[in-house]
Amino acid sequence: MTTSLLEISELTKTFGGVRAVNNCTFAVPEGQVVGLIGPNGAGKSTVVDLVSGFGRPDSGTIMFAGEQLVGKSPDVISRLGLIRTFQTPREWRNLSVMDNVMLARRRFDNEGLWQCMIRARAIRREEESDRAAVREILERFQLTELKNELASRLSGGQKRLLEFARIAAAEPRLIILDEPMGGVNPVLGTRIGDAVGQFAGDGRTVIVVEHNLPFIEKTCDQVVVMDLGEVIAQGPFAGLRDNPRVVEAYLGMDLGHG
Amino acid sequence: MYWVSVFTEAGIFAILALGLDMVWGWGGDFDLAFYGYLALGSYMTFVLTIGRPTPPVEYILGWHLPVLLAVPIAVVVVVAFAAVIGSIALRNLREIYFAVLTLAAVSALYIWVENYTQLFDGYNGVYGLINPGQTTLRLTYNGYRIVLLGVVLVILLLAYLLVQRISRSPYGRMLRSVREDERAAAAYGRKIFTAKFRTYLFGAAIAGLAGGLFAIFVSAFNPSAWTPQELLVIYAAILVGGRGNPRGVIVGVFVVYVGLIELTRFLPSPASRPDFSPALRQVLIGLMIILMLKFRPEGIFRERPGRDEPGKPARPAIRQFRTRVAAATSRAARVSGSPLGSAPDEGGAG
Amino acid sequence: MSTFLVAVGVGLATAAILALSAVAFTLEYAVSRIANFAHGEFLTIGAYAAYSGQNISHQNVVAAAVIAAAAGMLAGLALNIGLIERFRGRSPISVFIATLGAALIVENVLIMIYGAANVSYTFAQGNLHHVGPFLWTTSDIEVIFSALAAAGLLYLLLQHTRFGKAIRAVAQDRTLAQVSGIPARAIVMRTWALAGAVSGFAGFILAETIGTFGPQLGFNFLLLTITATVAGGIGRPYATLGGALIVGLVIQISGAYTSSAYQNVFAFGLLVVLMLFRPNGVFVGRSMTAVRA
Numbered sequence A: 001m002t003t004s005l006l007e008i009s010e011l012t013k014t015f016g017g018v019r020a021v022n023n024c025t026f027a028v029p030e031g032q033v034v035g036l037i038g039p040n041g042a043g044k045s046t047v048v049d050l051v052s053g054f055g056r057p058d059s060g061t062i063m064f065a066g067e068q069l070v071g072k073s074p075d076v077i078s079r080l081g082l083i084r085t086f087q088t089p090r091e092w093r094n095l096s097v098m099d100n101v102m103l104a105r106r107r108f109d110n111e112g113l114w115q116c117m118i119r120a121r122a123i124r125r126e127e128e129s130d131r132a133a134v135r136e137i138l139e140r141f142q143l144t145e146l147k148n149e150l151a152s153r154l155s156g157g158q159k160r161l162l163e164f165a166r167i168a169a170a171e172p173r174l175i176i177l178d179e180p181m182g183g184v185n186p187v188l189g190t191r192i193g194d195a196v197g198q199f200a201g202d203g204r205t206v207i208v209v210e211h212n213l214p215f216i217e218k219t220c221d222q223v224v225v226m227d228l229g230e231v232i233a234q235g236p237f238a239g240l241r242d243n244p245r246v247v248e249a250y251l252g253m254d255l256g257h258g
Numbered sequence B: 001m002y003w004v005s006v007f008t009e010a011g012i013f014a015i016l017a018l019g020l021d022m023v024w025g026w027g028g029d030f031d032l033a034f035y036g037y038l039a040l041g042s043y044m045t046f047v048l049t050i051g052r053p054t055p056p057v058e059y060i061l062g063w064h065l066p067v068l069l070a071v072p073i074a075v076v077v078v079v080a081f082a083a084v085i086g087s088i089a090l091r092n093l094r095e096i097y098f099a100v101l102t103l104a105a106v107s108a109l110y111i112w113v114e115n116y117t118q119l120f121d122g123y124n125g126v127y128g129l130i131n132p133g134q135t136t137l138r139l140t141y142n143g144y145r146i147v148l149l150g151v152v153l154v155i156l157l158l159a160y161l162l163v164q165r166i167s168r169s170p171y172g173r174m175l176r177s178v179r180e181d182e183r184a185a186a187a188y189g190r191k192i193f194t195a196k197f198r199t200y201l202f203g204a205a206i207a208g209l210a211g212g213l214f215a216i217f218v219s220a221f222n223p224s225a226w227t228p229q230e231l232l233v234i235y236a237a238i239l240v241g242g243r244g245n246p247r248g249v250i251v252g253v254f255v256v257y258v259g260l261i262e263l264t265r266f267l268p269s270p271a272s273r274p275d276f277s278p279a280l281r282q283v284l285i286g287l288m289i290i291l292m293l294k295f296r297p298e299g300i301f302r303e304r305p306g307r308d309e310p311g312k313p314a315r316p317a318i319r320q321f322r323t324r325v326a327a328a329t330s331r332a333a334r335v336s337g338s339p340l341g342s343a344p345d346e347g348g349a350g
Numbered sequence C: 001m002s003t004f005l006v007a008v009g010v011g012l013a014t015a016a017i018l019a020l021s022a023v024a025f026t027l028e029y030a031v032s033r034i035a036n037f038a039h040g041e042f043l044t045i046g047a048y049a050a051y052s053g054q055n056i057s058h059q060n061v062v063a064a065a066v067i068a069a070a071a072g073m074l075a076g077l078a079l080n081i082g083l084i085e086r087f088r089g090r091s092p093i094s095v096f097i098a099t100l101g102a103a104l105i106v107e108n109v110l111i112m113i114y115g116a117a118n119v120s121y122t123f124a125q126g127n128l129h130h131v132g133p134f135l136w137t138t139s140d141i142e143v144i145f146s147a148l149a150a151a152g153l154l155y156l157l158l159q160h161t162r163f164g165k166a167i168r169a170v171a172q173d174r175t176l177a178q179v180s181g182i183p184a185r186a187i188v189m190r191t192w193a194l195a196g197a198v199s200g201f202a203g204f205i206l207a208e209t210i211g212t213f214g215p216q217l218g219f220n221f222l223l224l225t226i227t228a229t230v231a232g233g234i235g236r237p238y239a240t241l242g243g244a245l246i247v248g249l250v251i252q253i254s255g256a257y258t259s260s261a262y263q264n265v266f267a268f269g270l271l272v273v274l275m276l277f278r279p280n281g282v283f284v285g286r287s288m289t290a291v292r293a
Helices: A044-052 A074-079 A097-104 A113-118 A120-140 A156-170 A186-201 A213-219 A237-242 A244-250 B002-026 B034-049 B067-092 B095-115 B141-167 B170-180 B182-187 B192-218 B228-241 B246-265 B276-295 B317-334 C002-032 C039-052 C061-087 C092-114 C138-160 C162-172 C174-179 C184-210 C217-232 C237-257 C260-277
Strands: A004-015 A018-029 A033-037 A059-064 A082-084 A174-178 A205-209 A222-227 A230-235 C128-131 C134-137
Touching: A004 A044, A004 A205, A018 A044, A018 A205, A033 A044, A033 A186, A033 A213, A044 A059, A044 A074, A044 A082, A044 A174, A044 A205, A074 A082, A074 B182, A082 A156, A097 A120, A097 A156, A097 B170, A113 A120, A113 B141, A113 B170, A113 B192, A120 A156, A156 A186, A186 A205, A186 A213, A205 A213, A222 A237, A222 A244, A230 A237, A230 A244, A237 A244, B002 B034, B002 B141, B002 B170, B002 B192, B002 B228, B002 B246, B034 B067, B034 B095, B034 B192, B034 B228, B067 B095, B067 B192, B067 C260, B095 C092, B095 C217, B095 C260, B141 B170, B141 B192, B141 B246, B170 B182, B170 B192, B182 B192, B228 B246, B228 B276, B228 C092, B246 B276, B276 C061, B276 C092, C002 C039, C002 C134, C002 C138, C002 C162, C002 C184, C002 C217, C002 C237, C039 C061, C039 C092, C039 C184, C039 C217, C061 C092, C061 C184, C128 C138, C134 C138, C138 C162, C138 C184, C138 C237, C162 C174, C162 C184, C174 C184, C184 C217, C217 C237, C217 C260, C237 C260
Parallel strands: A018 A230, A033 A205, A033 A222, A082 A174, A174 A205
Antiparallel strands: A004 A018, A004 A059, A222 A230, C128 C134
16 A cells, blocks of 8 residues: 655745645655656646745645655655756756765765865775765766766756766655756657656655656656646546546647657 | 964965855855855954953954864854854855855944954954964964964865865765755755754854954054955865866865065055055956856866765775776767766856 | 924935945846845945046036046946856855955955045035925935936836846846846846946945045945845845935934944844745835845
8 A cells, every 4th residue: 555655734825925836735745756747837846846845834834754745845855755857957067966866865975075185085985885885877978988077068868867877876765856857858758757767666655746748648657737836637548548637738739648 | 484474364264165065066056145154263263362451452252262262162153153144144145145144144244343343453453462372382473373374284284184084075066965955955844944054154164263263473462453355365266166066176275365566566566656566466366256156167176076986985085086987988979868977067166 | 393394304425325225236236146145335436436537527516426437337347247147057055155355355455545534525515405304405306316317217217128128038047038038147247337336436425425535445335335225125126225325314214313333233134034034025016037035
């Protein structure tokens, strides 16, 4: 029996008179890949921001693995095991690819100022296991050749892969991908789809916010549809085309082939 | 002896620059208050060592501690002050707002010191710390100055080793990630304010230490010693040497400070105009700042992320050099499509 | 009590000068999106130009003002062409530091020419007048009047001339303005020239009010200018006038009750509070530039 890893309940957020999120309620079962779709302005990105701590809801609750997330700052939420991406890749540009992924390992204990002053050599030794793991991950995403390059020198596609490498390194319980297919060519798209599949295979829970419906259809176990700030449907992708509310919201957009 | 003096002062500024670089170079926050921390460190060192003031001179404390005890206390005071400023400035302000606030803070401090004579005797300043310990060590005046130079350089070396160690550690990496992209850093669990604040205090402590050394070096200190002119040499030096690179920063200070003094030494001042030559020096510094920012914003020595060489945890200099040469020759083939030769962006440190 | 009212009166005169400086600063920001750390130098240049031109102007206030404004205008143009435009596309803090370098250069070139010591520059202050509850010298009245006149002219310029409309378009979005047929670069240059002229004029009346000044004149005024700009709201020329008023009053009133030496400290305190709690300005309204959180 799958329990809900993430439960959003009557979430509301208003920006200057506009209700971006309006009594939004849905639950994400653990271990599944759940799509979050909806037309522009549906409130998807706002929900992602609220869940990850980049913004505080006006009302409603967010439960993640039994913990209430409302009011917590992004770093605290992240430490609970939630990693999110942003609509544009946000690599740390003047750091090497290796450093970018190492940082995702989140060995916070090693980052104390005092620690690094007096135990520098020991810390470096302790880091070796992380380094080995990161090298493997870089290999998986075919970034090994670039590991000592500055992240700013990567191409757009490589930056996307770097993001996935970081996610893999972080070993989170819940991953929220905010439009991972934005501006991505089909070849890279396949690799991203494989990466998502691999995350699911590792037992992680993934939420994918996307406009690219074929991608959603391929990767997601179920889909949550939002429009005008609230959830209008939830269920397997196949059933959406028969859902009148969904069709109306998308009005004429191609909901994909069977 | 002239050179002893020049290099001692440069050494002290280099120590200050190491601290400032942590906040500006690694952290990405352009802080204009740092020279104030040096000044405060100097002032505190004085009033802890020169004994009671004789009226009409006035200043606080007026204890008679040995210098070796006074300097650490001065550092503590500076850190406390920096904690106040940092807790306000670092929470939400960035970039220009941060710079303006730190400038306002140091300007307010300056006005307060200059006018509230009970503090440090206002415009007259404090004086009287002349070669502390000279008689105990049985040195001549010149001998002491040479020893002082040695001490400063040793402290500089120790500071450099410590700072470099931190720079290359996970802490340094984490701090730079905060500089590069705060949102992403927070999304990966980093506490932004804590990281910046801790760095700020540490940097201020280094500045306070430089202040204490400066007090010993100049034996007197008053507001004319910390006008905006004095401030900007340090910033120019860091720009020239390379932000985020401790070695570069030290080189930058020596190059700018010593080099500039030498370059302008032979420029004459018209007899009626003694401030001509120093002013010209400042013009050159201003030009240096602009030119560096325009053409080589990362400085002579770029900030260098650590390279990953499996099985080689330490990085001896020679191996580093050889690896660099090998990597440079093969780099062209690997990274296709990226504009080679373009300087790494200045990111948030810009 | 009359201390208060006298302080308010002087505060209004200070505010008038501050308003001119702040509006110019805001214009520079609006079209180039940078905080110009060398802005104070426009004032200093204006003051020194009027000082140098004494032989020509012979205590003629208008002539001196014109000389100051002209010098400021040239300075504004020079800075824009020589520095600002060359740093287009760079991060704002980079340009900010570059203008810091420029300020250093200008100030020290002035030292090289005029020496570091203060020079004295006196115009007859005129008699004291009771204007309502306030106590002003003729000079004060001239200052306030000229500042109001300049502000009025600026308003007319921005609202009712094609140049003004072009400035507002470029301030909104330079690329879009260019694409719409506005010669953006020329507009930016002319705005800087205008800002420089206004600043030079402000420097002249500042110097005239104080009586003696040195190369640091404008720089000392810079933080106050920034405070006034932040108080009004960056990019909002009209609200900036309100911001200048607030700062001018704060300075003079606090200075009257504590000591004039500390008046700037109060202004800086205000700046800190503003930046922390109301970075978009005290007044809420539309901005020439996009509202930044």
